Amino acid sequence: MGVSSKASLAGTAIFATSNSTSSNMQHIFIHHVFFWLKNTGNTTDRDALVAGLKKLSKASTIKQFHIGKPANTSREVIDSSYAVSWMLVFDNDADQATYQTDPIHLKFIEECSHLWSKVVVYDAVDAG
């Protein structure tokens, strides 16, 4: 089997293999949300938010998700002041729009919005 055939097999529907070590995520919509807690540093509130996000992850249009916390890195350009990172991958704009009004999403906001003081969202599509 040639190298190109192997590379092709290593790919998936949305990750086109661009070289031997990394995959280019293409034709996706990234929705990355950062939450700051009302009670900064409160682990009970943080855990409640994470639990809420785990339920929210069942929203049907979500392709992939990551529930994160700040890594142990520190440089001037790094913002590690947030409490929880919520990174979503959708197939396209329409699926992200559907997610916004998904009953599971509305329920999450109803149950968890009292926990945060600030939310910053970055939506990104392929740069082309």
Place this chain on the structure above:
Amino acid sequence: MGVSSKASLAGTAIFATSNSTSSNMQHIFIHHVFFWLKNTGNTTDRDALVAGLKKLSKASTIKQFHIGKPANTSREVIDSSYAVSWMLVFDNDADQATYQTDPIHLKFIEECSHLWSKVVVYDAVDAG
């Protein structure tokens, strides 16, 4: 083939299938960088930065990457003022640290840092 077997086949090394529609990205390090151009709105500079990131994507520790631009969404919480989004997935903290001093990364900074006025970085690991 049972449902659980199918779900298992649909998974990959780092994406554990959590339900029928979405995948839980776990055991990863997300490094998400947002760039603001010195010459805001200059498409030549934007394209040069994107071209630089494509070369940077060859850094060997990068597992997955996405080169993005702001999506066509607009709500109060959405920051769409950035020019380019650079979302990286590493296997772990050590790989991200190695990337910082990778010659390919240092070359990218040398060649492209004149293009941007501001960089904001969010590093996230599994919330657990």
